[in-house]
Amino acid sequence: MPPAPLIEAEGLSRRHGRREVLRGVSFTLAPDQVLGLLGVNGAGKSTLLRILAGVLAPDAGRLRIAGAELGADPRAARTRIGWLPERAPLYPELTVAESLVFAARLRGLGGAAARSAVERAVERCALGEVRNRLCGNLSRGFAQRAGLAQAIVHEPPVLLLDEPTAGLDPLQAQRFHELLATLKPGRAIVLSSHQLAEVQAGCDLAAVLHAGVLDSPAPPGDGRALSQRFMALALGSAA
Amino acid sequence: MSTTLAIARREWRAQFASPLAWTVLAAMVALGAWLLLSGVESYGAQAARFAGRADAPGVTDLVVVPYFATLATLFVFVLPLLTMRSIVGERRDGTLPLLFAAGAGGRSIAVGKWLGALGAPAVLLLLLVLMPLSLGVGTTLDVGKIAVAALGLAALAGALCALGVLCSAWAQHPASAALAAMAAGTIGWIADAAARERGVTEGLIHWLALPGHLTAAMRGVLATVDLAYFALWVVLCLGLAALRLERLRETG
Numbered sequence: 158m159p160p161a162p163l164i165e166a167e168g169l170s171r172r173h174g175r176r177e178v179l180r181g182v183s184f185t186l187a188p189d190q191v192l193g194l195l196g197v198n199g200a201g202k203s204t205l206l207r208i209l210a211g212v213l214a215p216d217a218g219r220l221r222i223a224g225a226e227l228g229a230d231p232r233a234a235r236t237r238i239g240w241l242p243e244r245a246p247l248y249p250e251l252t253v254a255e256s257l258v259f260a261a262r263l264r265g266l267g268g269a270a271a272r273s274a275v276e277r278a279v280e281r282c283a284l285g286e287v288r289n290r291l292c293g294n295l296s297r298g299f300a301q302r303a304g305l306a307q308a309i310v311h312e313p314p315v316l317l318l319d320e321p322t323a324g325l326d327p328l329q330a331q332r333f334h335e336l337l338a339t340l341k342p343g344r345a346i347v348l349s350s351h352q353l354a355e356v357q358a359g360c361d362l363a364a365v366l367h368a369g370v371l372d373s374p375a376p377p378g379d380g381r382a383l384s385q386r387f388m389a390l391a392l393g394s395a396a
Numbered sequence: 397m398s399t400t401l402a403i404a405r406r407e408w409r410a411q412f413a414s415p416l417a418w419t420v421l422a423a424m425v426a427l428g429a430w431l432l433l434s435g436v437e438s439y440g441a442q443a444a445r446f447a448g449r450a451d452a453p454g455v456t457d458l459v460v461v462p463y464f465a466t467l468a469t470l471f472v473f474v475l476p477l478l479t480m481r482s483i484v485g486e487r488r489d490g491t492l493p494l495l496f497a498a499g500a501g502g503r504s505i506a507v508g509k510w511l512g513a514l515g516a517p518a519v520l521l522l523l524l525v526l527m528p529l530s531l532g533v534g535t536t537l538d539v540g541k542i543a544v545a546a547l548g549l550a551a552l553a554g555a556l557c558a559l560g561v562l563c564s565a566w567a568q569h570p571a572s573a574a575l576a577a578m579a580a581g582t583i584g585w586i587a588d589a590a591a592r593e594r595g596v597t598e599g600l601i602h603w604l605a606l607p608g609h610l611t612a613a614m615r616g617v618l619a620t621v622d623l624a625y626f627a628l629w630v631v632l633c634l635g636l637a638a639l640r641l642e643r644l645r646e647t648g
Contacts, residue, residue: 210497211497211499212493212496212497212645213645213646231499232499235497235498235499238497240493240497242490242493244490245490246489246490246491246492246493246494247489247491248406248410248489248491249489250409250410250413250414251406251409259402259406260494260498262398262402262405263399263402263403263494263495263498263500264498265398265399267398307494
């Protein structure tokens with residue numbers, strides 16, 4: 158029997174003013190799967206991730222996160238989500254360890270539970286050498302890792318990453334993907350990107366979001382097929 | 397509730413991590429000391445006039461209460477400097493999504509920010525209230541009256557902090573948040589000035605203005621209507637800030 162999906166999105170739609178940003182987006186994602194969300198700028202990737210993160214309410218549609226309906230039980234659903242926005246949300250005046258403690262407290266962890274959660278996140282994201290460094294003084298690569306550590310501090314089964322390697326140099330990006338691979342077991346991960354190579358290399362499934370419509374997630378294959386899908390959807394309508 | 401308290405704790409810490417807060421505290425304590433010493437000097441000059449009178453006003457009435465009244469006016473301009481970064485700083489640092497993703501709604505962020513923003517003003521108020529109490533070494537003070545006046549100042553500080561949080565929620569830059577809060581506080585301070593010029597001391601405009609709600613406290617009378625007025629300021633400002641935060645959550 159296949160494992161129960163961790164993300165079940167059904168007919169998610171969202172308008173910004175008159176513009177329809179998402180139109181009936183549906184997909185499911187099982188544990189141990191990484192879905193790469195491809196799309197040009199303005200395709201609706203960030204809006205979809207914000208809806209999946211429970212930050213933005215959809216105008217229509219249903220969303221279940223690890224069995225919890227986001228509309229009916231938002232508190233339970235949110236505890237199962239870790240979200241890393243495009244710009245890692247770090248307080249410059251806090252050290253890495255302090256910002257992780259703050260993130261743990263926001264998630265309702267206190268005392269010893271918060272401390273052990275922070276230690277776990279520091280170890281998983283290999284932040285030991287910068288744990289006492291101010292977030293404002295981190296390199297872009299470490300900042301992204303610290304943001305990722307904040308997103309997983311409460312051990313969520315669902316991880317949402319909005320263009321996590323944007324602005325990283327190739328080595329930093331490669332290290333980030335290696336880190337991501339260690340976080341994959343037992344988790345469903347959605348990663349948005351506009352780089353075909355990144356999705357091809359690091360994702361089990363890929364789906365193209367264009368003009369608010371998501372095509373069916375499918376294995377990225379050798380890259381050519383994915384490239385053709387991307388071009389057909391993203392550029393076809395513009396041509 | 398734990399989310400609100402976590403936000404308040406971080407805000408409290410952030411205030412004291414800022415050199416601006418320490419500068420404001422140091423400047424206000426120095427200014428307070430100068431005001432108090434000027435008051436004592438002036439009292440020394442006036443004391444002879446009241447000598448032998450049974451109903452003569454004491455140090456509390458002639459030195460401490462005017463000192464508190466001046467501090468109240470200064471608070472309108474100083475407290476916005478301590479609250480200006482509270483929400484606009486989060487927007488500029490890109491950290492609001494962290495709060496939203498943890499399930500913090502506009503209301504809990506606004507309340508958490510306000511509770512945290514009270515930190516530096518509370519320390520400031522404590523230092524400024526302790527100074528006149530030192531006069532008790534050489535004279536008799538009306539401690540009850542001082543306590544009630546200090547409570548009035550604390551209520552004013554709470555209302556001004558809420559106004560600061562509101563302005564910070566709407567502004568694009570900390571400086572504009574501070575200026576907006578100073579402008580709104582000044583309007584609240586002088587709203588009934590024209591009416592008072594004409595000798596009118598009653599009516600809605602008089603009730604709306606801030607200074608009238610400190611008068612009783614400065615006389616040593618704790619009026620629940622005045623406390624309710626400041627509580628209303630806080631609720632209104634934090635409610636509007638919460639609405640703005642919900643809007644920011646929607647627009648990203």
